[in-house]
Amino acid sequence: EAQVTQNPRYLITVTGKKLTVTCSQNMNHEYMSWYRQDPGLGLRQIYYSMNVEVTDKGDVPEGYKVSRKEKRNFPLILESPSPNQTSLYFCASSLRGGASNSGANVLTFGAGSRLTVL
Amino acid sequence: AQKITQTQPGMFVQEKEAVTLDCTYDTSDQSYGLFWYKQPSSGEMIFLIYQGSYDEQNATEGRYSLNFQKARKSANLVISASQLGDSAMYFCAMREGQRNFNKFYFGSGTKLNVKP
Numbered sequence: 001e002a003q004v005t006q007n008p009r010y011l012i013t014v015t016g017k018k019l020t021v022t023c024s025q026n027m028n029h030e031y032m033s034w035y036r037q038d039p040g041l042g043l044r045q046i047y048y049s050m051n052v053e054v055t056d057k058g059d060v061p062e063g064y065k066v067s068r069k070e071k072r073n074f075p076l077i078l079e080s081p082s083p084n085q086t087s088l089y090f091c092a093s094s095l096r097g098g099a100s101n102s103g104a105n106v107l108t109f110g111a112g113s114r115l116t117v118l
Numbered sequence: 119a120q121k122i123t124q125t126q127p128g129m130f131v132q133e134k135e136a137v138t139l140d141c142t143y144d145t146s147d148q149s150y151g152l153f154w155y156k157q158p159s160s161g162e163m164i165f166l167i168y169q170g171s172y173d174e175q176n177a178t179e180g181r182y183s184l185n186f187q188k189a190r191k192s193a194n195l196v197i198s199a200s201q202l203g204d205s206a207m208y209f210c211a212m213r214e215g216q217r218n219f220n221k222f223y224f225g226s227g228t229k230l231n232v233k234p
Contacts, residue, residue, distance in 0.1 A: 109163035
């Protein structure tokens with residue numbers, strides 16, 4: 001089944017304890033990205049990746065890191081989590097990026113990871 | 119300025135009736151894409167419909183249609199014959215064409231409740 005898999009789905013952690021949220025897709029998609037969803041704000045893009053070793057900042061990158069060493073994986077790293085990073089996180093992928101007038105840009109989302117930082 | 123504006127935080131519709139969810143967008147690019155996603159209470163994001171800025175016809179997918187008015191920069195979602203399962207949060211989103219073509223912007227969402 002074509003899908004984007006995120007882990008963990010739920011996590012409660014404490015301030016300053018480094019954590020990684022993994023994201024993997026099995027569709028050979030070039031483009032991957034991370035979002036956080038907060039009430040009243042919709043989804044906001046954290047980072048995106050056009051392809052292996054190519055990453056760039058979205059609108060809210062502060063406090064996050066990413067890497068894209070393999071095409072299928074795009075982990076989100078919180079080096080020193082703080083309570084304002086408590087949120088619902090989504091990973092998403094699309095076949096390719098750059099050609100915005102194409103259905104190839106439709107994002108497929110993972111199921112989401114609910115993170116609480118105490 | 120907000121890239122995507124959804125002015126209806128919540129809406130009610132009677133089962134079997136049609137409903138329009140509003141979305142306006144802001145971009146100076148000629149090339150962009152517009153999307154609608156549904157988020158049921160279970161939390162997953164479900165793709166509904168896509169419209170490219172150069173598409174001359176309004177997009178349709180089953181009971182969903184996108185009323186694309188380029189000059190007004192609006193991309194309203196029309197759901198015909200509402201069903202109880204349509205109760206969910208709906209997000210409008212845009213992917214810009216030139217300068218930030220890998221950036222996605224989402225609206226704050228509209229919570230739709232379908233009444234039996």
